[in-house]
Amino acid sequence: MTDANRPIHMDLSGVPDVVILRLPMYVRALSQLLDAGSEVVNSHRLGRLLRITPAQIRKDLSYFGKFGKQGQGYSVRFLRNELRRILGLDRNWSACLVGVGNLGQAIINYPGFAPEGFSVVAAFDSDPALVGKPVRDIPVRPMSDLDAVISEGEVAIGIVAVPASQAQSVIDQLVDAGVRGILNYAPVAPSVPDGIVIRNIDPALSLQSMTYYLLQDDSRPV
Amino acid sequence: MTDANRPIHMDLSGVPDVVILRLPMYVRALSQLLDAGSEVVNSHRLGRLLRITPAQIRKDLSYFGKFGKQGQGYSVRFLRNELRRILGLDRNWSACLVGVGNLGQAIINYPGFAPEGFSVVAAFDSDPALVGKPVRDIPVRPMSDLDAVISEGEVAIGIVAVPASQAQSVIDQLVDAGVRGILNYAPVAPSVPDGIVIRNIDPALSLQSMTYYLLQDDSRPV
DNA sequence: TCTTGTGAAGTGATTCACAGCT
DNA sequence: AGCTGTGAATCACTTCACAAGA
Numbered sequence: 001m002t003d004a005n006r007p008i009h010m011d012l013s014g015v016p017d018v019v020i021l022r023l024p025m026y027v028r029a030l031s032q033l034l035d036a037g038s039e040v041v042n043s044h045r046l047g048r049l050l051r052i053t054p055a056q057i058r059k060d061l062s063y064f065g066k067f068g069k070q071g072q073g074y075s076v077r078f079l080r081n082e083l084r085r086i087l088g089l090d091r092n093w094s095a096c097l098v099g100v101g102n103l104g105q106a107i108i109n110y111p112g113f114a115p116e117g118f119s120v121v122a123a124f125d126s127d128p129a130l131v132g133k134p135v136r137d138i139p140v141r142p143m144s145d146l147d148a149v150i151s152e153g154e155v156a157i158g159i160v161a162v163p164a165s166q167a168q169s170v171i172d173q174l175v176d177a178g179v180r181g182i183l184n185y186a187p188v189a190p191s192v193p194d195g196i197v198i199r200n201i202d203p204a205l206s207l208q209s210m211t212y213y214l215l216q217d218d219s220r221p222v
Numbered sequence: 223m224t225d226a227n228r229p230i231h232m233d234l235s236g237v238p239d240v241v242i243l244r245l246p247m248y249v250r251a252l253s254q255l256l257d258a259g260s261e262v263v264n265s266h267r268l269g270r271l272l273r274i275t276p277a278q279i280r281k282d283l284s285y286f287g288k289f290g291k292q293g294q295g296y297s298v299r300f301l302r303n304e305l306r307r308i309l310g311l312d313r314n315w316s317a318c319l320v321g322v323g324n325l326g327q328a329i330i331n332y333p334g335f336a337p338e339g340f341s342v343v344a345a346f347d348s349d350p351a352l353v354g355k356p357v358r359d360i361p362v363r364p365m366s367d368l369d370a371v372i373s374e375g376e377v378a379i380g381i382v383a384v385p386a387s388q389a390q391s392v393i394d395q396l397v398d399a400g401v402r403g404i405l406n407y408a409p410v411a412p413s414v415p416d417g418i419v420i421r422n423i424d425p426a427l428s429l430q431s432m433t434y435y436l437l438q439d440d441s442r443p444v
Numbered sequence: 445t446c447t448t449g450t451g452a453a454g455t456g457a458t459t460c461a462c463a464g465c466t
Numbered sequence: 467a468g469c470t471g472t473g474a475a476t477c478a479c480t481t482c483a484c485a486a487g488a
Contacts (some may be wrong), residue, residue, distance in 0.1 A: 016457070024430035025411060042469065050411050054469095055459055062471055070470045071466040088433035095429075106328035112409055112426040156436055157429070181432045183425060187334055189247060189272050197435045199428035203405060204334040206421035207317075207379070208246035210403045211310035213419045214378055238479070264447060276447095277481055284449055292448045293488045 015063045022060055023083055025050055027116075030080035042073030093118050094153060095183075098170050099161035100125040100140050103185060107161055108135050120159070122149050126166075143173070150177040157181040164188045171198075237285045244282055245305055247272055249338075252302035264295030315340050316375060317405075320392050321383035322347040322362050325407060329383055330357050342381070344371050348388075365395070372399035379403045386410045393420075 029049045033041055043054035050057075061067055061079075064086055068074045084090050095113075097104055100123050108120055123140045125131060131142050141149065149155065158174035160167055160182060167186035174182060181197040184190055187205070192198050251271045255263055265276035272279075283289055283301075286308055290296040306312050317335075319326055322345050330342055345362045347353060353364050363371065371377065380396035382389055382404060389408035396404060403419040406412055409427070414420050 018457070020434050021427075021431050023434070024427045027430065028409070028427075029411075044469085051413060053459070055461095056457095058469090058471060059458075066471070068470050069466065070464070071468045073469065086434065087430055088437040089430060093429075093433060093436075102328050102331045106324050107425075109324045110425070113429065116426065116430055118429055157432070180436050181429075183429060183432070187250070189251075191273060195439055197432045199425075199432055201423060201425050201428065203329075203332070203421075203423050204338065205243075205246045205250075206423065207315075207335065207340055207403075207405060208249065208309055208311060208338055209243050210379070210405070210419045210421055211315060212242050212245070212308065214315075214402050215310040217417060240479070266447085275481070277483095278479095280447090280449060281480075288449070290448050291488065292486070293446045295447065 019060045019063055020087075022052070022056075023087055025052075026057070026060075027080055027083045027087065027089065030076050030083070033076045034080060038076055040073050041076050041079075043068075046074075089116050091117060093157055094121045094155045095157035095159055096120065096122040096124065096146075096150060096153075096155045096174075096179075097138075097159045097161060098124045098143075098146070098174065099163075099185075100127075100130050100135060101161065104161040105135055107159060107185070108138055118157070121153060121155060124149075146173055147177045150174070150179055155179060157183065160184045160186055162186055241282045241285055242309075244274070244278075245309055247274075248279070248282075249302055249305045249309065249311065252298050252305070255298045256302065260298055262295050263298050263301075265290075268296075311338050313339060315379055316343045316377045317379035317381055318342065318344040318346065318368075318372060318375075318377045318396075318401075319360075319381045319383060320346045320365075320368070320396065321385075321407075322349075322352050322357060323383065326383040327357055329381060329407070330360055340379070343375060343377060346371075368395055369399045372396070372401055377401060379405065382406045382408055384408060 026046065029046060030041070043057045047054040047057050067079050067082055095118055097107060097120050104123065104125070108123065113120070120138055123135060123138050124143050124146050125140055126143050128142070131140050133140060156179060158171070158179040158181070160170055160174070162170050164186050167184065167188045168190050171182055171184065171190045171192060175192060175196055180195070182190070182192060183199050183201065185201045187202055189200070190198060248268065251268060252263070265279045269276040269279050289301050289304055317340055319329060319342050326345065326347070330345065335342070342360055345357060345360050346365050346368050347362055348365050350364070353362050355362060378401060380393070380401040380403070382392055382396070384392050386408050389406065389410045390412050393404055393406065393412045393414060397414060397418055402417070404412070404414060405421050405423065407423045409424055411422070412420060
């Protein structure tokens, strides 16, 4: 009962998706703690920082191993490094951007990607007026270059910042070219083949669900 | 058993959050169908469009009433209007933006908010160099104006596009001024009082959880 | 016959509570 | 004494499956 029938926690496909979604939050909080000079932390404090219950944090971590010491807590540095390794953030990830309009340019200039090992190595646009003029050192290429650049450059991630009407077609092209993850900013629910990971960034949907709750407690005088 | 002990489905606070998060997706899909000339739809087709099971859709709708006709399906127009009403999208919502840097300007220029009744009526920045120069017709004001503009203008929503270090403080100011919903683009996990609705837009977190799955099936040759 | 609306069943995630280690 | 790691219990969400209406 102690060691014979161990749980299959190392079964990687068995970790719930919600757990994976929380790990980056842990990494971020741990980095902050480290910056603030904390070398150890317990699940209670980490939970307060992220507004997550301590039990949740301990359970999440238990899917991957034992990282803490009873009575003390976790080494901030060690836990952060382990989580970064688990998430694959200890390596570099090349991404390409499709769509260099307002939004696309903001994405290229967004400083939040680089720190965790993501770099946009190429950009594409169907508008000839945009092609050729680099944005922040990143060359803007025609769509016809997409396939070659992705397959030759080991680009694993495609970032989609095109109008809704073109999004599915662009995503199909990215997948065909060999991209394995899609970060989609277009307001659509795209379909991708099995094995392709997609994340949608959709502020309009966020606002539209928010208003439901704003309607509820109109108790206070506006 | 038929009518005496009816379920408390009209108990508005009893609708699961996940359901509310899906309603805007339904609205969007229904709008598309309408644009495409479809007047009726059934849960199966709507589900295929959104990659949601038909049972899920019917169950979600059942929290709010009966919108369909057995044997036929739903009137696209009617269902869309009902959902828009339920979500509060049949009225106008004023929002203000804090932070008029790269990201903030992209948000102001983002065409996705206006169609569902959201309008950014004011913008604020702590940088004097940005204050005074309107961005796309929206005046940029100093932070000191924030309180007055929000309370006088019936601004219910604050959009936060400032650096992480300032985000919590800005959110506090917005809440104090009377905003009831926050759309936060800063990479932090802010805390807000009860009754305040917050939505976080955090592409970096999305990418960081994506890579976990990209590591898993390295079956194909890269 | 087709499709909704919904109790009941099933599945999945969170929280509890405590044994065990430091 | 303090805190982790984790089965067990609880809670929440999804899917099933079918009665009933068009």
